[in-house]
Amino acid sequence: MSGLSRRGFLVGALAGGGALTLAVSCGGSSGATRVRHADQTGELVANLYVTVMPDGRISLIVNKAEIGQGVTTAYATLAAEELDVPLDRVDVQYAGSNPEMRTSFNMQITGGSTSTKEGFGALRRAAAAAREMLIAAAAASWKVPASECRAEDGFVLHSGGKKLGYGELTKLAARERVPGKPRLKSAKEWKLIGKADRRVDARAKVDGSAQFGIDVRIPDMVHALVIHGPVFGARPDKVSAEAARAKPGVIDVFPFRWGVAVVAEKYWQALAASRDVTATWGKGDVAGLDTEKMQQAMRAYDDDGTGVVDSGNAGKAIARAQTKVGGVYEAPYLAHAPLEPQNCTVRVDGGRAEVWAPTQSPTLVQAFVAEALGIDSEDVLVHTLLSGGGFGRRSIPDVCAQAAVIAKRVKRPVKLIWSRESDMTQGFYRPVYAVKVEGGVEGNKVTGARMHCVSQSIALSSKSMLGAAIPGVPAPLKSRMVDSLLAMFSTNTMGDLFATEGLRDTPYRFGNFELTASPVQTKMPVSAWRSVGHSVTGFVMESFVDELAHAAKRDPLELRRQLLPEGSRQTRVLDALAALSKWGTPPPAGVGRGLARQFSFETEVGEVADVEIVDGRIKVRRVYCVVDCGVAVNPDVVRAQMEGGIIFGLSAALDQEITLVDGVVQQTNYDTFPSLRMFEAPEIIVQILESDHEPTGVGEPGLPPIAAAVANAVFALTGVRLRRMPLQRAWNERGAK
Amino acid sequence: MKLVVNGRSVEVAVPADTPLLWVLREEVGLTGTKFGCGKAMCGACTVHVDGQPKRSCVTAVGDVGDKPITTIEGLASEAALHPVQQAWLEENVPQCGYCQSGQIMSAVVLLRARPKPTDAEIDDAMSANLCRCGTYPRIRKAVHRAAELLGGGAGEAPPKTAAGAPKGGRP
Numbered sequence: 001m002s003g004l005s006r007r008g009f010l011v012g013a014l015a016g017g018g019a020l021t022l023a024v025s026c027g028g029s030s031g032a033t034r035v036r037h038a039d040q041t042g043e044l045v046a047n048l049y050v051t052v053m054p055d056g057r058i059s060l061i062v063n064k065a066e067i068g069q070g071v072t073t074a075y076a077t078l079a080a081e082e083l084d085v086p087l088d089r090v091d092v093q094y095a096g097s098n099p100e101m102r103t104s105f106n107m108q109i110t111g112g113s114t115s116t117k118e119g120f121g122a123l124r125r126a127a128a129a130a131r132e133m134l135i136a137a138a139a140a141s142w143k144v145p146a147s148e149c150r151a152e153d154g155f156v157l158h159s160g161g162k163k164l165g166y167g168e169l170t171k172l173a174a175r176e177r178v179p180g181k182p183r184l185k186s187a188k189e190w191k192l193i194g195k196a197d198r199r200v201d202a203r204a205k206v207d208g209s210a211q212f213g214i215d216v217r218i219p220d221m222v223h224a225l226v227i228h229g230p231v232f233g234a235r236p237d238k239v240s241a242e243a244a245r246a247k248p249g250v251i252d253v254f255p256f257r258w259g260v261a262v263v264a265e266k267y268w269q270a271l272a273a274s275r276d277v278t279a280t281w282g283k284g285d286v287a288g289l290d291t292e293k294m295q296q297a298m299r300a301y302d303d304d305g306t307g308v309v310d311s312g313n314a315g316k317a318i319a320r321a322q323t324k325v326g327g328v329y330e331a332p333y334l335a336h337a338p339l340e341p342q343n344c345t346v347r348v349d350g351g352r353a354e355v356w357a358p359t360q361s362p363t364l365v366q367a368f369v370a371e372a373l374g375i376d377s378e379d380v381l382v383h384t385l386l387s388g389g390g391f392g393r394r395s396i397p398d399v400c401a402q403a404a405v406i407a408k409r410v411k412r413p414v415k416l417i418w419s420r421e422s423d424m425t426q427g428f429y430r431p432v433y434a435v436k437v438e439g440g441v442e443g444n445k446v447t448g449a450r451m452h453c454v455s456q457s458i459a460l461s462s463k464s465m466l467g468a469a470i471p472g473v474p475a476p477l478k479s480r481m482v483d484s485l486l487a488m489f490s491t492n493t494m495g496d497l498f499a500t501e502g503l504r505d506t507p508y509r510f511g512n513f514e515l516t517a518s519p520v521q522t523k524m525p526v527s528a529w530r531s532v533g534h535s536v537t538g539f540v541m542e543s544f545v546d547e548l549a550h551a552a553k554r555d556p557l558e559l560r561r562q563l564l565p566e567g568s569r570q571t572r573v574l575d576a577l578a579a580l581s582k583w584g585t586p587p588p589a590g591v592g593r594g595l596a597r598q599f600s601f602e603t604e605v606g607e608v609a610d611v612e613i614v615d616g617r618i619k620v621r622r623v624y625c626v627v628d629c630g631v632a633v634n635p636d637v638v639r640a641q642m643e644g645g646i647i648f649g650l651s652a653a654l655d656q657e658i659t660l661v662d663g664v665v666q667q668t669n670y671d672t673f674p675s676l677r678m679f680e681a682p683e684i685i686v687q688i689l690e691s692d693h694e695p696t697g698v699g700e701p702g703l704p705p706i707a708a709a710v711a712n713a714v715f716a717l718t719g720v721r722l723r724r725m726p727l728q729r730a731w732n733e734r735g736a737k
Numbered sequence: 738m739k740l741v742v743n744g745r746s747v748e749v750a751v752p753a754d755t756p757l758l759w760v761l762r763e764e765v766g767l768t769g770t771k772f773g774c775g776k777a778m779c780g781a782c783t784v785h786v787d788g789q790p791k792r793s794c795v796t797a798v799g800d801v802g803d804k805p806i807t808t809i810e811g812l813a814s815e816a817a818l819h820p821v822q823q824a825w826l827e828e829n830v831p832q833c834g835y836c837q838s839g840q841i842m843s844a845v846v847l848l849r850a851r852p853k854p855t856d857a858e859i860d861d862a863m864s865a866n867l868c869r870c871g872t873y874p875r876i877r878k879a880v881h882r883a884a885e886l887l888g889g890g891a892g893e894a895p896p897k898t899a900a901g902a903p904k905g906g907r908p
Contacts, residue, residue: 068833068870197829205834206822208769208809212835215768223763268751268759339773339781339835339869388771388835389869420774636829640875644832647871670778670867679860681873 031178038174042167046130047178048100049123050079053091056154056167058083058127063095063103064119065110065360066201067338067390068644069699070637073199074116075123077633081192082127082185084151085166087200097362097382107363111395111528113601113697116633120695128182130173137172138164187631187692197636201386213358213385214343214417221345221413222251223267224406225274225422227260231663232427232524233285236260243276252410253277258398261406267417285523287663291333291432298434298520299328301454305516308453308504312512317448321440325547329437330724331536332657334430334529337673340388341423342399346406347413352379353404358387360395372401373408391648392528396428424673425665429658430529431456431499432520433536437544439510441551446563448512449544451503455536457496457519461526498528502537502704507570507599508545508563524660530648531700534600538704539653539711539725542596546712547721556595556712557583569604572689573597573626580687581608581624591621592717596708601697603629607646607705609682611713618654618728620682620710625702627686630693638698639686645702646684651675653707654728741803742767743811753799757791758782760798761808769809769838773867780866783839784808790846809838812845821845824883832870840866844880853884 038044042054051059060079064071076090095101095108102108103118131151138156139146141164148159155163187193204210229236239260241253249269253262260279264270318324345356346369353373359365362382370377387394403416418426433455440447500517529535545563549556557578564570574597577583587593590612597606610622625642632638655674659666667673711722714731724730740747742765749764761767761784770793773781777792784793785807812819818826821844831837840863847854847862854862859880868876 066833068831070832198826199829199831201834202826202829202831205831205837206825206841207813207818208767208838210834211768212771214772266759266763268755268763271759272752272755337869339771339779339833339867341772387833389833391869417772420776640829640832640872643874644871647873648869669776670774671776675867675869676871676873677864677867678873678876679864681871681877684874 034174038171042170044130044133044170044173046133047126049126050083050130052130052134052166052170052173054167054170056089056165058085058090060090060092061095062092063098063101063108064115065358065384065387065390065394066094067110067360067387067394069115069641070199070634071110071115071119072201073196073637074633075119076200077192077196078119078123079127080196081190082124083131084191085154087192087196087198089154090200092200094384094386095362096384097366097380099378102363107361109361109363109395110390111360111392113603113700116695116698117602120631120633124184125182128184129179132179132182133173133176134166134169136176137169140176141172193633194631194635196634199637210386212340212388213345213356214340214388216345216356216385216415218345218347218356218413218415221415222263222265222410223270224261224263224403224414224416225267225270225419226258226402226416227262227274227277227279228422228426229259229279229281229284231281231284231287232425232665234281234283237280237282239277239279241277244273247273247276251412254409255279256405258402261402263406263410263414267415284663286660289522289524289660289663291659292661294520294522295330295332295432295434298432298454299330301434301452301518301520303518305452305454305518308500308517309513309515311514312448314448314450314510314512314514317512318438318440318450321442321447323441323551324438325441325551326436326438326544327721327723329433329435329540329543331430331433331539332659332725333432333524333526334652334656335424335658335667335673336389336391336393336529337424337670337675338387338389338391338393341418341420342393343415343417344397344400344403345413345415346400346403348373348404348408351375353381353407355380355382355400355404356385357382357397357400358385358394359397359400360387360390360392361397364395365397365400368397368401369404372404391530392532393428396527398426398428420670421668424668427525428527429524430535431458431526435536435540437540439544439548439551441548444552444554446510446548446552446559449510450514451516451540453500453503453515453517454520455496455499455517456522456526458498458526458528458532459496460519460521498533500537501533502598502600503541506541507565507568508541509565510563530645531600531703534598534700534704535649535652538596538598538600539707542598542705542708543711543721543723546594546596546708546715550715555584560597569628570597570599573604573606573628576687576689577606577608577624577626580626580685583608592713592715594709594712594714594716596705596712598701598704600701600704603627603696603698603701605642605701605705607709609706609709609713611710611717613714613717613731616732618710618714618731619680620650622683622685623706623709625684625686626689627701628689628691629698629701630691630695632688633695635688638688641698642686642702643684645700646706647676647681649703649706650682650710653710653725655726657726657729738798739803740765740798740801740806742806743808744805749798751798754797756794757784757796757798757801757806758793761793761806767808767810771835771838773836778867779836780839780843781836783842783866785842785846788846788849790843807842809841812841819845820886821848821879821883824879824886827882828875828879830872830875830879832872836866836868837872840868840876844876844883847880848883848887852887854880
């Protein structure tokens with residue numbers, strides 16, 4: 001049975017079945033459907049997530065996008081744990097759009113490092129419910145109390161020695177009541193959680209069989225690319241495409257609101273034809289935008305801003321202090337640059353559309369496609385495919401809207417693949433920041449801290465983007481979506497919540513602390529980029545605390561320990577990091593050591609970087625990392641995410657920036673937007689702290705400390721304080737002003 | 738035009754200047770080879786032509802002729818994965834996985850030339866393959882592990898994990 005038809009069944013069977021967000025309460029009227037389905041197919045559809053197949057295998061629907069973070073493995077582990085089967089007996093499918101599965105902000109979305117936390121309860125309950133139905137069925141057939149039976153390794157066993165495989169029990173189990181509160185294993189009973197380390201998606205990713213969005217094939221499908229204008233948002237003016245249209249295989253070349261679409265039977269034909277297209281362009285949304293001037297203005301920004309935190313009297317405390325430290329910390333626009341370029345495949349059929357997309361949010365795909373086609377978002381069916389990296393960019397389905405319009409026009413299913421250049425220049429960047437910080441030090445004590453955070457607002461940008469997408473959403477969903485999005489993107493009195501995260505909620509007790517914020521606006525859209533605001537605020541706060549430590553002539557780790565709550569997750573991580581990195585032991589000559597930490601996505605991470613400068617190049621040799629993420633469901637996946645977050649963060653910290661000159665993005669491919677390569681990848685040593693806390697974020701929290709750890713190491717080595725990312729450019733231009 | 742892909746002869750009707758990448762993906766139907774940058778800067782499209790690594794996104798199919806082409810789909814035998822693929826599994830290398838076909842193809846050529854590569858040789862051979870997920874430390878370990886599996890002896894000791902912790906355990 002294909003994923004689509006099972007999903008169709010699920011919607012039919014379980015819609016209206018009540019509160020399905022936890023996936024276990026689907027009794028009542030759906031019971032008859034479950035029985036009928038089991039009798040016909042031998043499958044026990046226990047709930048939205050878990051189906052027990054007639055061969056005893058478990059079919060699991062993962063309602064999240066696999067973007068490399070390992071959510072497939074985590075969810076399979078949680079389900080296998082409660083069903084007591086080995087991990088390799090779980091087959092995973094990715095949920096497409098399904099109104100019953102809008103479990104995050106009334107949407108289906110993957111982000112904010114929340115998946116494992118979200119699934120930890122829901123998936124275990126869903127699997128435990130299936131297990132209890134299987135046990136109840138076996139007990140009934142043996143006419144023994146269920147309490148005398150247990151599940152083990154895919155069988156239900158009776159204490160008297162009887163034994164039945166899950167696959168033999170599906171039809172009987174379908175007749176059992178769905179338990180409302182199934183018993184969950186205690187941590188002591190876990191066989192897989194905290195131990196299972198093999199990624200379930202690895203095999204297909206080493207033999208070439210993994211099907212990413214870009215790999216999908218639909219009958220009668222044609223291929224398209226879009227030529228975007230030189231300035232973001234520019235519309236084509238005069239298009240000359242006669243030569244292109246005459247090329248073999250070309251179906252259509254036409255201007256539309258995003259650029260010029262080139263459609264051909266094969267992508268290589270569209271690619272060849274696109275070289276024969278010439279166009280003149282309108283001005284574009286960001287005409288004239290110059291990031292160097294913009295950053296200059298942000299640096300000098302001296303309005304009062306919106307008050308975010310005002311505790312004590314920071315102004316006075318700093319003014320009176322013996323020593324003052326600080327300056328303006330800066331960070332540029334950044335592209336996500338996932339290795340799989342944005343792509344989407346769409347079939348339009350009358351008032352309905354079917355979409356195949358590597359996406360972080362099927363719900364937003366529905367909204368964007370519906371708006372583009374002028375149809376109802378419930379008439380858009382989305383199939384979620386593997387993503388070749390996401391980092392936030394795949395929550396913005398602009399490419400899907402474009403593909404939908406093209407498919408409607410050519411009346412054939414279309415796979416639209418952006419060039420790398422389009423992927424890099426089409427906006428939704430990590431916002432630009434300038435954060436002015438001041439601190440006071442009296443003797444060896446910190447007297448106060450004050451910060452003013454100037455940044456482009458993700459909240460405002462998202463609102464205007466969603467404003468465009470919302471018209472296609474039906475009214476009831478619209479209000480729920482808008483409500484939850486407003487909550488998410490709130491620009492209330494505290495300012496943009498993304499902009500100041502990591503600052504306004506800092507665990508440091510400065511005594512006197514003032515934080516103000518000012519949003520700046522441009523028409524270049526910004527969005528969540530791996531670790532969102534923390535990608536900058538970790539750099540700002542942790543460099544600043546290092547400045548305070550040096551001014552107070554205190555060891556940076558000791559000062560942090562003193563400023564942080566005693567006995568907290570923060571100090572526990574610091575202590576472990578001190579031991580792991582042998583902090584306090586002088587590094588070898590020519591090596592600087594820097595330390596930083598950040599609490600993000602409810603996870604505490606501390607990092608120590610060993611840095612050298614060789615021929616003017618900042619080289620990170622080794623990074624020690626300690627993480628407290630609650631229960632580590634798959635410890636090796638957690639380690640991999642720390643490694644990945646550190647390397648992704650290092651690429652940004654050292655080298656990456658998106659700049660605009662007269663509205664034109666200057667970086668178009670991996671040569672001008674460099675990422676760390678093998679020869680510069682540091683050795684990374686990760687320690688996961690034992691914890692019985694529920695799982696917290698993992699995909700993003702490894703990133704925020706790394707830039708400051710490196711900048712602090714550069715200071716330790718050279719006495720030069722780098723307050724601007726990318727750090728390599730700041731180093732090259734040090735003292736230039 | 739006749740191509741020899743993974744030991745199989747295939748006939749394709751495309752202009753000679755068509756990039757090999759798209760011929761493999763769209764005409765031969767092998768999608769394991771990936772499009773990343775289109776400019777030979779990321780290595781996601783790496784295949785072997787006559788045993789040498791080639792960026793198929795900038796290789797004109799007409800320049801390949803009847804030289805044998807190997808893609809990621811052609812590495813494993815019926816019975817088993819290629820030792821490099823096996824090592825990738827053992828070290829849990831892939832995250833998103835999109836670059837890994839290219840990484841593995843590059844590593845296979847490296848190990849053919851250098852059965853026991855040093856870290857510096859791994860840097861040289863693998864730095865043209867970009868990974869945005871940051872799997873480099875694991876790729877390094879997996880290359881050393883593959884060297885062992887291929888019978889290159891113990892190879893160079895892989896870099897130590899934290900405090901010499903056993904794999905899968907917590908340090």
